[in-house]
Amino acid sequence: MHPPLDIEERLRRHATGYRRDTDPSAGFHASVLTRVDAVGGPQARSAFAPRQLAAAAAIAVFVGLLAVGFARLHGVTQSAKHGLTPGVNVIPWVAIAPTPVAPTLPSPITTSPDQARALIARTVTGASPLVLPAYLPSGLNATVRSSSSSVDVTYASAAGDRQVRIATVAPSPPAQGPHALRTLPAFRGGTASYQVEDDTQLAGRRLLFWVEPGVWNDDPVGGRGVPYILSSTGLTDAEFWQIANSVAPIAPVARLCGIGQVDVTLPGTHPLDGGQAVLTFLLRNRTGTPCGVIGVPGTTMHFTDGSEVLLAGHYPSAAEVSRQSLMLSPSSVPTAFVTAAAQGCASTAHRFLHDAVLQPVGNAESLPVAVRQGSVAIEVCGTAQGAFEATRMGLLEPPVPTEKNGTAAIAMHLRMPARVGPGTTLRYEVTLTNRSTTPFLFGGCPSFVESLDSSEQTRGHYLLNCGRMGVVIPGASVTFAMALNLPASVPTGRHTLTWTMDMPYSDAATQAPVTVTTD
């Protein structure tokens, strides 16, 4: 149990998730521009007319269809007159039309309680212990709405008059009514919170909140266990407690990851602005079952020049390290990371890593870090123990669009050819740099818009070819080849190319000049 949060801290925590997760609908940008076009600029401003809006929307849709048709018919085949020499390690251009992103909420599956149990045991790998009631009244069907790290199952009678629900949730119970009854009973080795919504109703709604000590990937902080809610409608107090008291783990409680079970790799390190160097270790569970890491791991690194840097044995306080526990699902690619940072380096020295080990807290074993000897250049400042501090452990996820300090997490840079001819393909490169302190991995590739002078005639809307980019560690960059068909009617002279990622990364936009010439 943790002390209550101050309101300011609570607002800031809510703000982080809110800013990360709250997006307008997919066509919002187009709707804004349609509205703006309909109203017009200062001289054209007039009373708002629905007819104008409808006409503008129709034109926008028509132009959009034309653009898509144009792109599909012509492809990107012609080359520019004054081409750009491709850079090394550039991800090649592929014209992929963006598709609408499906909602992230898992779809519900209705099945029998036994099948629901098997389904949940199989799919929920990011919460341990994973518990369900062993006893349920007869005649209930289960509707499961779970993800890899959350359980949400409702058992209901055909008429819907009797319901039992169990879910993982950060609890914040509904406000009390005049007849509510609230107690704090002992439950499963701890204290739970039990609420009867209306104690004048024999079979009214009942809710039980408790926290199972363990590991839960949906906890943004980590180390606080797995919170559960069990509720019922249409059942008496005795029936409810018969169900509650049957709650038990449905899968073996996850063990700590051991040596030989986790691959640890160190893809490299890059200095950040302000003299901060960050190491990023990537973790992969190579076994067939989930395992847990508790505490931010420590590290020992030996360099070819005989120096060594230790992280082990020097841990910042829990408040300074984000995440202290994590479930690693079996995977063929890394799913989690650990970062360690050295602050305020006045100067850095280039050294070559000989070997390194990672030591998760709560586990006496050390995991060797996979590095090819001499192939990873590490820029470190100082050799004393504790020069680096473990700062964060987490799952590899898509980048948040904007950091807490308001800066974009992704910096962008365009590399343009000196000149391009009308009626050819403008070939250029865009480089994305991870400016945040967290490594990222796009779950699905984001879409982007490229346009010359914001003109509909020279506008492309595509999906980024990000399948090959892998994990982008802090400070690292990845470069993509780009192409834009220019119609023969593009006037010669200086133009501006705008390259913008779509939601939720639309904060990231960049421009570069380009000269169209017939020379």
Next chain:
Amino acid sequence: MSPPGDANDRSWFEPLARVLERPAFQFTLMMTQDRSSAEEIVQEAFARVFAARNTPSNQPEFKRWLYRAITNLVRDRHRRQMVETRLRVFSRPAPDPEDEVIRRAEDRELLLAFRSLDLRERMAVYLHYYEDQPFAEIGRSINLRENAARVLVHRALRKLRARLEGNPLAHEVSI
């Protein structure tokens, strides 16, 4: 970049819209707590700002104008709702409270408390804690002096604290 001579040229405007439409939507959603209204208001606010004669083209100043337009539209909507509430005979059924608990978890209690603030307090708290704006900037957005903005935020925090402390279980089970 500055607004060009051609009134209908929106090449200067589109990059600003791209950068600001998401934070503007988030700001408006927090004020209205209704997605479709928030989208409608943000679209209309962009249109109004684009159509205004003296709209600045530098981003911080443009954002201030945009947020002022949003504020006016949210206020209009709020007034309309007050009238509609008085006229409404049947109220819409409330959403399933447990669904809300499950879906929004920790958010719900805070959002309910947030809704108890008046519009100006909501804006000030949002701009300070969700957009990390300093009090001087908040003051410029809602036409207050810096100190008055600071007092407004502190008063709002007191209200939120009182509101949340009225629910003792929130602390007992807060994890």
